[in-house]
Amino acid sequence: MMPLLTTRGLSRNFGGLRAVDNVDFALMPGEIRAVIGPNGAGKTTFVSLVSGRIPPSSGMIVFDGADITGLPAYRRVRLGVAYTFQITSVFANLSAYDNVALPVQRTLTDGRSKGAVKAGVMAALERTGLADRAHMPAGQLSYGHQRLLEVAMGLALKPRLLILDEPTQGLADSEIDNFIELVREIAKSATVLLIEHNMPVVMQLADRITVFNAGRILAEGTPEQVRENRQVQDAYLGAGHD
Amino acid sequence: MHFGPHLLLAALEGLVTSAVLALTALGLSLVFGVMRVVNVAHGEFFMLGAVLAWALSTAISGHPALGFVAALVIAPLIVGAVALVAERMVLRRLNYNPEATIVATIGMLYIIQQLALTFYGPEARPVEPPFSYRILLPWFGYSGYKLSVVAASALLLVATWLVLTRTKVGLLMRATQYDSETAQAFGIPVDRVYGGVFALGAMLAAIAAVLIVPISQAHYLMGQDPLLLSFIVVIIGGLGSLRGTLVAAVLIGLSDGIISMFFSPTLAKIIATLVVAMVLVFRPQGLFGTASR
Amino acid sequence: MTEASPAKAYSLHLGVIALLFALSFVLPDYHHGLIARIMVLAVFAMGYNLLFGYVGLLSLGHAMFFAAGLYGAGLSVYHLGWSVPAAFLAGIACGALLALVIGVLALRTSGVAFMIVTMMFAQVFSLLMLYFAVWTGGDQGLVVQQAARVLTLGGTTLDLTNPTVRYMSALALFSIVLLATLAVVRSRYGRVLVAVRENEERTKMLGYDTFSNKLAAVVVSGTICAASGAAYALLFGYVGSSFASVQYSILPLLWVLLGGAATALGPLIGTLFMYYVTDITSGFTSAYLLIVGVALILLVLFFPKGIMGSIRQRWLGWLP
Numbered sequence: 001m002m003p004l005l006t007t008r009g010l011s012r013n014f015g016g017l018r019a020v021d022n023v024d025f026a027l028m029p030g031e032i033r034a035v036i037g038p039n040g041a042g043k044t045t046f047v048s049l050v051s052g053r054i055p056p057s058s059g060m061i062v063f064d065g066a067d068i069t070g071l072p073a074y075r076r077v078r079l080g081v082a083y084t085f086q087i088t089s090v091f092a093n094l095s096a097y098d099n100v101a102l103p104v105q106r107t108l109t110d111g112r113s114k115g116a117v118k119a120g121v122m123a124a125l126e127r128t129g130l131a132d133r134a135h136m137p138a139g140q141l142s143y144g145h146q147r148l149l150e151v152a153m154g155l156a157l158k159p160r161l162l163i164l165d166e167p168t169q170g171l172a173d174s175e176i177d178n179f180i181e182l183v184r185e186i187a188k189s190a191t192v193l194l195i196e197h198n199m200p201v202v203m204q205l206a207d208r209i210t211v212f213n214a215g216r217i218l219a220e221g222t223p224e225q226v227r228e229n230r231q232v233q234d235a236y237l238g239a240g241h242d
Numbered sequence: 243m244h245f246g247p248h249l250l251l252a253a254l255e256g257l258v259t260s261a262v263l264a265l266t267a268l269g270l271s272l273v274f275g276v277m278r279v280v281n282v283a284h285g286e287f288f289m290l291g292a293v294l295a296w297a298l299s300t301a302i303s304g305h306p307a308l309g310f311v312a313a314l315v316i317a318p319l320i321v322g323a324v325a326l327v328a329e330r331m332v333l334r335r336l337n338y339n340p341e342a343t344i345v346a347t348i349g350m351l352y353i354i355q356q357l358a359l360t361f362y363g364p365e366a367r368p369v370e371p372p373f374s375y376r377i378l379l380p381w382f383g384y385s386g387y388k389l390s391v392v393a394a395s396a397l398l399l400v401a402t403w404l405v406l407t408r409t410k411v412g413l414l415m416r417a418t419q420y421d422s423e424t425a426q427a428f429g430i431p432v433d434r435v436y437g438g439v440f441a442l443g444a445m446l447a448a449i450a451a452v453l454i455v456p457i458s459q460a461h462y463l464m465g466q467d468p469l470l471l472s473f474i475v476v477i478i479g480g481l482g483s484l485r486g487t488l489v490a491a492v493l494i495g496l497s498d499g500i501i502s503m504f505f506s507p508t509l510a511k512i513i514a515t516l517v518v519a520m521v522l523v524f525r526p527q528g529l530f531g532t533a534s535r
Numbered sequence: 536m537t538e539a540s541p542a543k544a545y546s547l548h549l550g551v552i553a554l555l556f557a558l559s560f561v562l563p564d565y566h567h568g569l570i571a572r573i574m575v576l577a578v579f580a581m582g583y584n585l586l587f588g589y590v591g592l593l594s595l596g597h598a599m600f601f602a603a604g605l606y607g608a609g610l611s612v613y614h615l616g617w618s619v620p621a622a623f624l625a626g627i628a629c630g631a632l633l634a635l636v637i638g639v640l641a642l643r644t645s646g647v648a649f650m651i652v653t654m655m656f657a658q659v660f661s662l663l664m665l666y667f668a669v670w671t672g673g674d675q676g677l678v679v680q681q682a683a684r685v686l687t688l689g690g691t692t693l694d695l696t697n698p699t700v701r702y703m704s705a706l707a708l709f710s711i712v713l714l715a716t717l718a719v720v721r722s723r724y725g726r727v728l729v730a731v732r733e734n735e736e737r738t739k740m741l742g743y744d745t746f747s748n749k750l751a752a753v754v755v756s757g758t759i760c761a762a763s764g765a766a767y768a769l770l771f772g773y774v775g776s777s778f779a780s781v782q783y784s785i786l787p788l789l790w791v792l793l794g795g796a797a798t799a800l801g802p803l804i805g806t807l808f809m810y811y812v813t814d815i816t817s818g819f820t821s822a823y824l825l826i827v828g829v830a831l832i833l834l835v836l837f838f839p840k841g842i843m844g845s846i847r848q849r850w851l852g853w854l855p
Binding site for chain 1: 737
């Protein structure tokens with residue numbers, strides 16, 4: 001099977017700092033992959049490079065067999081790479097409905113019909129359990145609901161690769177359980193790349209785990225393999241991480 | 243007159259323009275650099291300085307130098323006070339939001355202009371120079387006063403530079419410019435620094451106007467050209483860069499003097515404005531500035 | 536912006552249009568002429584509002600788009616003897632083309648730099664009109680011949696200098712633009728424009744090419760402003776460089792701020808209000824600029840949402 005996403009020698013410098021350093025990475029279709037690592041390990045920079053929010057200093061990114069290194073972010077989104085933000089950035093002054101309508105209307109090819117937009121929006125809102133709050137301004141939703149709205153927007157893009165950047169941050173335990181169900185549900189139709197600090201969530205969800213440290217991939221494998229890995233324990237788990 | 247002397251004359255005129263422009267633009271640059279406020283009313287503070295200079299020099303009888311010196315001291319102080327009031331009453335309440343402050347300073351522009359028209363009138367009025375010594379060059383005589391304007395402006399620029407780099411006040415201003423939040427956290431009275439900088443910026447424009455008014459007459463619309471030219475200087479020199487501002491002022495002043503000696507002034511303005519707009523589009527950090535933070 | 540109550544919104548706006556139509560028969564001559572002028576200038580404000588209110592791009596150079604329409608239409612009648620419809624289209628085309636060029640350049644910048652760049656381009660435009668005074672009439676301007684301002688449609692001849700024809704033409708343009716902008720901002724495209732205003736980075740990550748969307752908005756906005764300018768030249772018969780001056784870039788900003796940015800009726804209300812304030816105060820003061828200046832400062836300080844914006848916030852949430 002061909003990987004959905006591959007990076008080769010991917011690097012990004014900020015001034016003298018090498019935030020992402022020569023990363024070779026491959027992601028198989030249908031996988032749920034978790035990316036973990038201590039703060040400042042380059043996880044967010046790495047997914048920002050993949051989604052096109054920042055350009056790489058060197059290296060290349062291949063998505064579904066095509067070189068997308070030079071493509072602007074919006075073109076990558078159209079190819080099926082969706083990114084949900086670490087810091088919630090829903091459109092606070094627009095209703096939840098409008099927030100989701102934006103990605104829905106763009107993916108529709110049939111053009112004019114208002115009914116199609118409405119159906120698509122409501123489907124995404126129902127999947128995330130926000131349907132009864134469709135007409136509330138997004139800024140007035142609770143924090144947990146804003147995170148879910150963020151996911152609904154990502155889902156509405158009908159992505160082939162959904163990148164979730166710390167999706168459970170700030171969620172209550174009960175919300176986290178629902179969230180795990182939701183991600184499993186999503187993974188039936190899309191590949192998921194997940195940055196996550198919450199280890200129980202990672203262990204429950206991930207098919208494979210990639211560990212970043214100091215801009216490089218330190219280890220990669222199944223949850224069990226990573227848990228047993230001495231280096232990972234030293235660098236990450238042993239580093240007094242909360 | 244032959245081409246050489248003609249060019250020399252143009253260059254001298256350009257130098258006078260540069261000197262006044264450097265002072266005016268320095269004021270605009272300081273306000274932008276420290277406060278991140280684009281002061282569209284800057285040209286009106288210039289005009290106010292000139293109009294006050296006329297009022298003061300006509301009110302004081304005796305030797306013209308007496309009135310002029312009085313104007314040189316009092317006019318900038320009044321303009322500075324006006325600016326301070328405007329800053330406290332308007333800009334501060336807008337939290338220095340860049341877009342809202344532009345709209346507000348446009349409002350100030352209209353208010354000051356209209357008040358000048360109402361109380362000063364539509365006429366252009368001359369101010370007598372403090373002395374009228376002519377320096378005789380082999381090809382033509384040249385006004386000694388104009389050269390003294392260049393000298394005075396150079397002195398003031400050096401003084402401002404010393405204040406900025408060598409004094410505690412300057413240090414406060416630079417700290418605020420660098421990072422106002424950190425400065426605040428270290429106990430720098432950022433709020434007062436802002437008030438002071440806005441007043442200082444307006445005073446520099448007013449001083450420049452007092453210096454130039456014996457050469458060019460006072461008029462209620464005279465603020466427009468200095469505003470445009472100052473914008474050009476600040477943009478070419480790099481927003482907020484003092485050294486760049488100075489270099490650009492000399493460059494623009496000289497080329498303005500020389501170009502308008504040989505071409506129509508309107509055409510010169512068209513070309514200059516277009517060039518500057520393009521600089522801002524393609525090289526927003528200015529020609530001499532480094533990339534903005 | 537939500538899907539709710541389109542009927543309510545459209546009936547309100549049709550009601551306003553009907554009211555303006557009815558006013559034509561009852562207004563005294565002086566106010567009749569004034570309202571006609573206000574409707575044309577409200578179109579200018581609506582064009583400005585599209586960019587400033589909905590996309591959040593604050594231009595300080597929209598006078599150049601208005602003036603492009605004004606000169607495009609006025610000069611093609613004056614020098615080339617074109618018919619009214621041809622001249623009107625010429626004016627609009629000039630504005631659209633100018634907006635495309637300016638948009639491509641100015642949209643490379645954002646924020647304060649965008650404001651300054653648009654102001655400078657407008658300054659260049661205005662100076663060019665002065666420089667080519669032989670054709671444009673410079674700051675004296677040109678009066679478009681009365682005889683040329685006649686519109687022949689099929690068998691009927693409409694004299695645009697006739698007050699009623701003028702009023703109805705202005706109303707027609709105003710209505711078309713009002714309903715068109717209403718449709719645009721309620722459409723999917725309108726939703727994208729607002730998204731760009733609220734968070735451009737996020738909009739990109741939803742797969743939108745925000746540059747192209749912004750460019751389209753600049754062109755539509757510039758074209759509407761040019762339509763207003765072209766109508767002004769043909770209806771009022773005067774073309775002059777004062778319309779290209781900085782002041783005419785500031786005025787639409789003032790009207791929109793006053794009436795309420797990102798509201799459909801705000802531009803009309805703002806223009807109407809400002810015109811009448813000026814008109815009433817002109818009885819005892821000539822300090823027109825003072826009023827503009829004070830109004831600008833008071834608006835940004837205490838009333839940033841404007842009249843319609845505040846009404847929407849307090850009472851009528853459905854107001855477009």
